[in-house]
Amino acid sequence: TSAKDTSLLLQRLYTKKQLNTEYTQAFLDSMLNQDAKYRRGLPSGFTSAKVYNKVGWNENIEWHDAAIVTLPNNKSYIVVVLSKNVGYKNVSMLAQNISTALPR
Numbered sequence: 001t002s003a004k005d006t007s008l009l010l011q012r013l014y015t016k017k018q019l020n021t022e023y024t025q026a027f028l029d030s031m032l033n034q035d036a037k038y039r040r041g042l043p044s045g046f047t048s049a050k051v052y053n054k055v056g057w058n059e060n061i062e063w064h065d066a067a068i069v070t071l072p073n074n075k076s077y078i079v080v081v082l083s084k085n086v087g088y089k090n091v092s093m094l095a096q097n098i099s100t101a102l103p104r
Contacts, residue, residue, distance in 0.1 A: 003066075043095075043100075
């Protein structure tokens with residue numbers, strides 16, 4: 001897949017064009033309430049946001065994280081990171097930098 005394809009899928013999910021309201025909410029809830037090991041990348045960097053994410057990784061060789069990020073001001077963004085030899089700590093730092101740059 002590509003980052004663009006992944007972001008389009010998340011956009012369709014967020015705008016309820018992929019599933020009906022009930023299934024959309026169930027899907028988002030499953031992304032928000034995952035085990036902590038799946039929340040180390042983007043969610044740990046967007047500390048004051050609600051982050052609905054899905055990761056895929058092979059330890060530090062590949063760390064992919066795709067998320068719908070909703071800030072306290074209710075503005076939402078889609079962030080997709082497909083990386084190689086970066087690891088979750090750098091993805092978290094990227095999220096911190098993005099969070100700082102976004103309007104509040």
